[in-house]
Amino acid sequence: MSASALSDAWKQVKKVKQEPILAAVLAAALLITGFFVLWPIAKVVSYPHPADYAQLFTNSRWLQAALNSLMMTVLSTFSCTAIAFLFAFTVARLDVPLKGLFRFVTLLPIVSPPFIVALSYILLFGRQGLVTKQLLHFNVDIYGWHGLWLVQTITFFPYAYAVIYGVLQSSAVHLEYAAHNLGATRWQAFRHVFLPLCRPGIAGGALITAMNVLADFGNPMIIGGNFTLLPTEAYMQMSGWFDLSSAAVLSTALLLPALGLFLVNRLWVGRSSYITVTGRESSLQAYPAAPGVKWTLFACCLSISLFILAVYGVLVYGAFTKTWGYDWSFTLDNLNYVTAKQQELYNSIRYALLSSIGAAVLGLILAYIVHRKRIGINRLLDFLAILPGAVPGVFLGLGFALTFNQPPIQLSGTSAIMILALMFWNLPTCYSACSAGFQQIGRSLEDASHNLGAGSFRTLLGILLPLLKGPFLSGISVSFLRSVTCLSVIIFLYSAHTSVGTVSILGLVQSGAWGGASAFTVVLISIAFAVLALSRLIPFTQDRRKR
Amino acid sequence: MNPSQAHIQIEHVSKSFGSFAAIRNVSLDIPAGSFTTLLGPSGCGKTTLMRLIAGFNEPDSGIIRIDGRPVNGLPAFKRQTPLVFQDYALFPHMTVEENIAYGLKLQKASRNESRRKVDDMLGMFGLDGLGSRLPKELSGGQRQRVAFARALVTGQKILMMDEPLSNLDAKMRVEVRQELRELQRRTGITAVFVTHDQDEALSMSDRIAVFEQGSIRQAGTPWEIYFKPNDAFVASFVGTANFIRGQIAEIKGGDLIVRCEPSVIRIPSHGRHYVVGEEIAMVLRPECISIGADGEGGIEAVPCWSGEIQSSSFLGRMIRYEVRCGSATFLVDDADPSARGFLQGSVTLRLDPERIHVLPGSGRKE
Numbered sequence A: 001m002s003a004s005a006l007s008d009a010w011k012q013v014k015k016v017k018q019e020p021i022l023a024a025v026l027a028a029a030l031l032i033t034g035f036f037v038l039w040p041i042a043k044v045v046s047y048p049h050p051a052d053y054a055q056l057f058t059n060s061r062w063l064q065a066a067l068n069s070l071m072m073t074v075l076s077t078f079s080c081t082a083i084a085f086l087f088a089f090t091v092a093r094l095d096v097p098l099k100g101l102f103r104f105v106t107l108l109p110i111v112s113p114p115f116i117v118a119l120s121y122i123l124l125f126g127r128q129g130l131v132t133k134q135l136l137h138f139n140v141d142i143y144g145w146h147g148l149w150l151v152q153t154i155t156f157f158p159y160a161y162a163v164i165y166g167v168l169q170s171s172a173v174h175l176e177y178a179a180h181n182l183g184a185t186r187w188q189a190f191r192h193v194f195l196p197l198c199r200p201g202i203a204g205g206a207l208i209t210a211m212n213v214l215a216d217f218g219n220p221m222i223i224g225g226n227f228t229l230l231p232t233e234a235y236m237q238m239s240g241w242f243d244l245s246s247a248a249v250l251s252t253a254l255l256l257p258a259l260g261l262f263l264v265n266r267l268w269v270g271r272s273s274y275i276t277v278t279g280r281e282s283s284l285q286a287y288p289a290a291p292g293v294k295w296t297l298f299a300c301c302l303s304i305s306l307f308i309l310a311v312y313g314v315l316v317y318g319a320f321t322k323t324w325g326y327d328w329s330f331t332l333d334n335l336n337y338v339t340a341k342q343q344e345l346y347n348s349i350r351y352a353l354l355s356s357i358g359a360a361v362l363g364l365i366l367a368y369i370v371h372r373k374r375i376g377i378n379r380l381l382d383f384l385a386i387l388p389g390a391v392p393g394v395f396l397g398l399g400f401a402l403t404f405n406q407p408p409i410q411l412s413g414t415s416a417i418m419i420l421a422l423m424f425w426n427l428p429t430c431y432s433a434c435s436a437g438f439q440q441i442g443r444s445l446e447d448a449s450h451n452l453g454a455g456s457f458r459t460l461l462g463i464l465l466p467l468l469k470g471p472f473l474s475g476i477s478v479s480f481l482r483s484v485t486c487l488s489v490i491i492f493l494y495s496a497h498t499s500v501g502t503v504s505i506l507g508l509v510q511s512g513a514w515g516g517a518s519a520f521t522v523v524l525i526s527i528a529f530a531v532l533a534l535s536r537l538i539p540f541t542q543d544r545r546k547r
Numbered sequence B: 001m002n003p004s005q006a007h008i009q010i011e012h013v014s015k016s017f018g019s020f021a022a023i024r025n026v027s028l029d030i031p032a033g034s035f036t037t038l039l040g041p042s043g044c045g046k047t048t049l050m051r052l053i054a055g056f057n058e059p060d061s062g063i064i065r066i067d068g069r070p071v072n073g074l075p076a077f078k079r080q081t082p083l084v085f086q087d088y089a090l091f092p093h094m095t096v097e098e099n100i101a102y103g104l105k106l107q108k109a110s111r112n113e114s115r116r117k118v119d120d121m122l123g124m125f126g127l128d129g130l131g132s133r134l135p136k137e138l139s140g141g142q143r144q145r146v147a148f149a150r151a152l153v154t155g156q157k158i159l160m161m162d163e164p165l166s167n168l169d170a171k172m173r174v175e176v177r178q179e180l181r182e183l184q185r186r187t188g189i190t191a192v193f194v195t196h197d198q199d200e201a202l203s204m205s206d207r208i209a210v211f212e213q214g215s216i217r218q219a220g221t222p223w224e225i226y227f228k229p230n231d232a233f234v235a236s237f238v239g240t241a242n243f244i245r246g247q248i249a250e251i252k253g254g255d256l257i258v259r260c261e262p263s264v265i266r267i268p269s270h271g272r273h274y275v276v277g278e279e280i281a282m283v284l285r286p287e288c289i290s291i292g293a294d295g296e297g298g299i300e301a302v303p304c305w306s307g308e309i310q311s312s313s314f315l316g317r318m319i320r321y322e323v324r325c326g327s328a329t330f331l332v333d334d335a336d337p338s339a340r341g342f343l344q345g346s347v348t349l350r351l352d353p354e355r356i357h358v359l360p361g362s363g364r365k366e
């Protein structure tokens, strides 16, 4: 057993030796990911004195923050999963109109800054809110967990939707037919066959959502009020008291459940899936649902969609309104806030562009090594590439701040630290996209290339890269949008010169300049999409078949 | 139910998917207690027809009756038409027992009754001891038997099967064929069987309906389908066929004198009406032609054609020759290869006029 493992290892070493480029790349990849992923994590965890950790249980403020985080994670995950299932079922299974709208609505929150919904929520229901003040003449305190719950639900249900929809889409319709054939009514087939088979997928969606809710920083920052969670509390320790040690304790407290969720997702959900791709009978339509059920679900989805549209609409409205709550007249003055912050806008785009390209290239290289070179070190590399996905943004930011403020690498206040942090934060996204791509390309293609005398490098360039263009570019796009709209990672890292758009927006919100904040957000998103659209126009990135 | 009445009646049923007509005006009676096979090439609409009977789809027009009652609009779960799916569709999250018991559970059978029936089924299909396994822990053949058990356990009078044997190896398929037929005879259920394997269809069925492109080309007993095909499609799809085209030169007594390549032949008209000058197409199965070395003695009356062997293939129980006679080529089987060994060069073919089948209406079509 161990002898064969040894000889395997020896073979691998020999194999790597034959390809010096591969060996160099492998060593570099290990070194870089280890250095930028593991070290910052270790740094944060080891930063506080062990005694400081005890405070977590004695300091009632922190304990409360931890409990609040737990409560919000449970509440929001539950509501997100329920709504995501509703949407996924309606879009995947029912024959209803307006599916395009539903899909659009589930995409919007993913591509917008994480605190947009919170901002609109204030515009709608705040002290000067459109609904509360203008329509109902209310004066309620909307800051706190109720508002946060609503806002997080809308912000994060799309993540659960993406997973659950994928599962429902590929679920085995013919098994439900088999159930009907044996006499099961629609409800019975749903309960006995459909639901048990989808359960792992639904659990997967819930876990992804929980990870996002747990790490959420923007929403609680804006409408949490006195209701603090672990990420916001950590930020306050740092920004209010420059107490890095406390911030590290709180972030570590956040990391543990996040890692737990991450591991459960990787180990359990991945395994227990019943979904098998047989390729057969894939064209089958689901057995039509009862009309009452169908239209009820449709009505639910429609109302939620309209609400989400209103959330975004009010933002645009706010961007061009003089003084929200008092003077509703049209104005372009709010754009002055934007022109005053050109440097920040420029930084946002530049950092996002560089970090997403970096993440995509690194992700591609890692995916290549992990999937195509059967080397024992693979599992470690795979884990390193995915790990940042489990680390809450606040934690990652703090980790970079603590690690790179002293020799050997001193980066505090530079653009480099912003770019690197965003790059590694996005690495899992790009890596997963490329991994999936590699899994779809049959090995025989590469074998053929090797057989014709091309080495690893030539094969990668000539055969694999052209085929992987799709996942590679989609990785860049998603990472770019995430970076432009990111707040949590960079909140510990920015300096006067390297501040970005989202930080400015947060500042405007905190000083009550709703109009400016809205205008800034609208401009930021527009620029982000314009850049994306431009990149589609570059001939290289176009799909060959479409030309 | 009146035993002579068809158990399942399909009357002028059509079904389209978008602009594609998958089933075109199909009518078929499936007698009670019969074993009826739907046979046809891939994509001809066999599964679609079965799904229409089971109620998974509704026909665009036409009526489907079960036990004389129209079932159009009746939801699938009230039709009681158990179906063995092509890929079995076993519930992956339920054990073998739970799979089999599922139909009983829906009928609210008592625990004991359900237990007893499931055990009966496990015994009957040789699945003893596998009851608590999951489908993924079974072999292909075992899965297939679970699928049958699940469909049969509720004791319905209909059993539909969509290519249930296609996932088995060749030897097993032949075994299961016999078991299946045996089972159907014993229980007296009405079986509807889908296949694109002609051997399966011929060996198992009471009746065969041959499909092509959504319509039925011929329905009849295996004998009729094989020896009296309605048209060239049926003749060539079921078994191997030699086609001979000719023109009626003369009608003499009950016989037709047909001018064809390579010579004139005389065949019985079987009382059907023909006119002189009519073009006809005839079908002759390879085993209905006998082959001998050139010059081997023949009986008068039997038309003898001499030809040249083009190629031969040894199939074990017989040799199949491709013989060229003039401009026509014939496939001929020698059913007793050990007697003569391989033939070569010039040979004489002898045709049995009684076994030449004239395709009805062939003159007008071709």
Ligand SMILES: Nc1ncnc2c1ncn2[C@@H]1O[C@H](COP(=O)(O)OP(=O)(O)OP(=O)(O)O)[C@@H](O)[C@H]1O
Pocket: A283, A284, A285, B017, B018, B020, B022, B040, B041, B042, B043, B044, B045, B046, B047, B048, B049, B196
């Ligand atoms: N849901 C559908 N939408 C569109 N076309 C369909 C659909 N179901 C079947 N078809 C088409 O109808 C035709 C008949 O399909 P069907 O599945 O009945 O074929 P089949 O005879 O069972 O073939 P096979 O022997 O390959 O199983 C095919 O051409 C198929 O493409």
Ligand SMILES: [Mg+2]
Pocket: B046, B047, B048, B086, B162
């Ligand atoms: Mg079929």
